[in-house]
Amino acid sequence: xxxxxxxxFGIAAFAITGVxxxxxxxxxxFSVVLLGMVTSLGGGTIRDVILSVDAVYWVDDVxxxxxxxxxxxxxxxxxxxxxxxxxxxxxxDSFGLALFTVVAxxxxxxxxxxxxxxxxxxxxxxxxxxxxxxxxxxxxxxxxGKEFYATPAFLGALLVVALxxxxxxxxxxxxxxxxxIFILRLFAIHKGLYYPSWLLYKKRSKHDAx
Amino acid sequence: xxxxxxxxFGIAAFAITGVxxxxxxxxxxFSVVLLGMVTSLGGGTIRDVILSVDAVYWVDDVxxxxxxxxxxxxxxxxxxxxxxxxxxxxxxDSFGLALFTVVAxxxxxxxxxxxxxxxxxxxxxxxxxxxxxxxxxxxxxxxxGKEFYATPAFLGALLVVALxxxxxxxxxxxxxxxxxIFILRLFAIHKGLYYPSWLLYKKRSKHDAx
Amino acid sequence: xxxxxxxxFGIAAFAITGVxxxxxxxxxxFSVVLLGMVTSLGGGTIRDVILSVDAVYWVDDVxxxxxxxxxxxxxxxxxxxxxxxxxxxxxxDSFGLALFTVVAxxxxxxxxxxxxxxxxxxxxxxxxxxxxxxxxxxxxxxxxGKEFYATPAFLGALLVVALxxxxxxxxxxxxxxxxxIFILRLFAIHKGLYYPSWLLYKKRSKHDAx
Numbered sequence: 001x002x003x004x005x006x007x008x009f010g011i012a013a014f015a016i017t018g019v020x021x022x023x024x025x026x027x028x029x030f031s032v033v034l035l036g037m038v039t040s041l042g043g044g045t046i047r048d049v050i051l052s053v054d055a056v057y058w059v060d061d062v063x064x065x066x067x068x069x070x071x072x073x074x075x076x077x078x079x080x081x082x083x084x085x086x087x088x089x090x091x092x093d094s095f096g097l098a099l100f101t102v103v104a105x106x107x108x109x110x111x112x113x114x115x116x117x118x119x120x121x122x123x124x125x126x127x128x129x130x131x132x133x134x135x136x137x138x139x140x141x142x143x144x145g146k147e148f149y150a151t152p153a154f155l156g157a158l159l160v161v162a163l164x165x166x167x168x169x170x171x172x173x174x175x176x177x178x179x180x181i182f183i184l185r186l187f188a189i190h191k192g193l194y195y196p197s198w199l200l201y202k203k204r205s206k207h208d209a210x
Numbered sequence: 211x212x213x214x215x216x217x218x219f220g221i222a223a224f225a226i227t228g229v230x231x232x233x234x235x236x237x238x239x240f241s242v243v244l245l246g247m248v249t250s251l252g253g254g255t256i257r258d259v260i261l262s263v264d265a266v267y268w269v270d271d272v273x274x275x276x277x278x279x280x281x282x283x284x285x286x287x288x289x290x291x292x293x294x295x296x297x298x299x300x301x302x303d304s305f306g307l308a309l310f311t312v313v314a315x316x317x318x319x320x321x322x323x324x325x326x327x328x329x330x331x332x333x334x335x336x337x338x339x340x341x342x343x344x345x346x347x348x349x350x351x352x353x354x355g356k357e358f359y360a361t362p363a364f365l366g367a368l369l370v371v372a373l374x375x376x377x378x379x380x381x382x383x384x385x386x387x388x389x390x391i392f393i394l395r396l397f398a399i400h401k402g403l404y405y406p407s408w409l410l411y412k413k414r415s416k417h418d419a420x
Numbered sequence: 421x422x423x424x425x426x427x428x429f430g431i432a433a434f435a436i437t438g439v440x441x442x443x444x445x446x447x448x449x450f451s452v453v454l455l456g457m458v459t460s461l462g463g464g465t466i467r468d469v470i471l472s473v474d475a476v477y478w479v480d481d482v483x484x485x486x487x488x489x490x491x492x493x494x495x496x497x498x499x500x501x502x503x504x505x506x507x508x509x510x511x512x513d514s515f516g517l518a519l520f521t522v523v524a525x526x527x528x529x530x531x532x533x534x535x536x537x538x539x540x541x542x543x544x545x546x547x548x549x550x551x552x553x554x555x556x557x558x559x560x561x562x563x564x565g566k567e568f569y570a571t572p573a574f575l576g577a578l579l580v581v582a583l584x585x586x587x588x589x590x591x592x593x594x595x596x597x598x599x600x601i602f603i604l605r606l607f608a609i610h611k612g613l614y615y616p617s618w619l620l621y622k623k624r625s626k627h628d629a630x
Binding site: 049116117144149200 | 442447448449450451453454455457458465469472475476479482485555556557558
């Protein structure tokens, strides 16, 4: 039940990032809302299609579609009066990343898959919605940026899986995982939290300069 | 049966747009044809994978693959003698959008899903093929453009669903829906049919300028 | 069994291309590895989702995930000491294209699908991983380039299907197909092997110039 609401909040958060990211001057309501919905429903769709255990979640339970739709419409209206869209974007994206990752990891564990699949699917689900958004908005994916992005998702999924193995069905396991991801991501954005240099990709040849 | 032929025409139309869009000077026949086929078969593939009721349509009935292949080869040859490719592109894209949207909406209703799923899947199927095409051709998606694109698909899907609920199995329900989408889209392109300003996205922060 | 190992080698090769392609100065280990894994597991995921006969291969057999992960980590470390990344990229991409195409074609035939589906799925699987990689790295897809790319995959898939129909279950059928693709692709890159001009796309209108 908690998982259900976390999923809903994640959808609302990603819908907002989709609207902010794709919105260009004078685009119309419906196009922007469509991109908000694709962003927010996309990650979980990929998860369910790959697992192919149940039907895709929003086909099964239409309330997800409504949440994605209403959040997108709300974001479309709200962005007019918001001064700092970039900051709202970053917070909403971190929040969505956190919730989608842990919800996916929990869901995969509940289906009886192995820990590794739970971690991999958690990271992919968390990151995929944002990737689709960035591709459709014709921007370089956020995950390619210099702040760390995949790592918080990975550590959060790892924490959720570790907690579930040791204290199964504890109510707040997913909340702890989501909090870890959200906090690490905010630190990355605001405090420049980063890796030691030997864990960074080094430029060498012309190919990278392109 | 009518639905079957509408689907085939949609595939041929989208194959043409894929060829025109992806074709770059000196690309070879097979690459261009591959992109035509991915564009034309892609939207319906996403629809069937998400619904996961039957096998993907073109795996079940190979004649779709042949239509996509032959239309792409035809378009590859024909574009050499066509003066106004941009116009052909716009007409074929509008035609494909119209047909794919209504065929998907009808198919989803026939499977027994709810009206909302039918409308959402109709819009997604109609728009997705073009999105894939634009991503692979490395252009900004058409749906992000200033002419309206998602709205006609939405209204057409709505009309088809409304007609099916009131006069079920009427032969021309999908034709009416497709005509509405096609006409609205042509008006949007040629007459600048558009939204009142309060339904448009307003630029505010630096984030949008990027 | 041979097919299993060919698939593993293909995954390792594509993981390397994903790392080289997506790696930007100062990106961190985990983001680069994630993109290597998405590149290497992506093509086969699309294949299995479209066929929807079995579960997606790496959900079923986690060793694929490990190979993708370890190859990506290895590539991340190795690229620091490699002078000519562009060349390694081209060889690994050709190798991955060759193996993925023939493995997919064989797998589809073994499931009992028709020859046409086997050829189409072979080409799509071979090309899709690279397409996802290029989209996520924000580069124009390689398949849109001027060297030929789709054609070798098509001819290799055709050869595998023809051999399987005539000498079924012969151990080296897939090796012959893969060798054909790899050699044709290397000729294309290094010797400029190409099409006669009437099989090339001709620029005509302003639309293509964009």
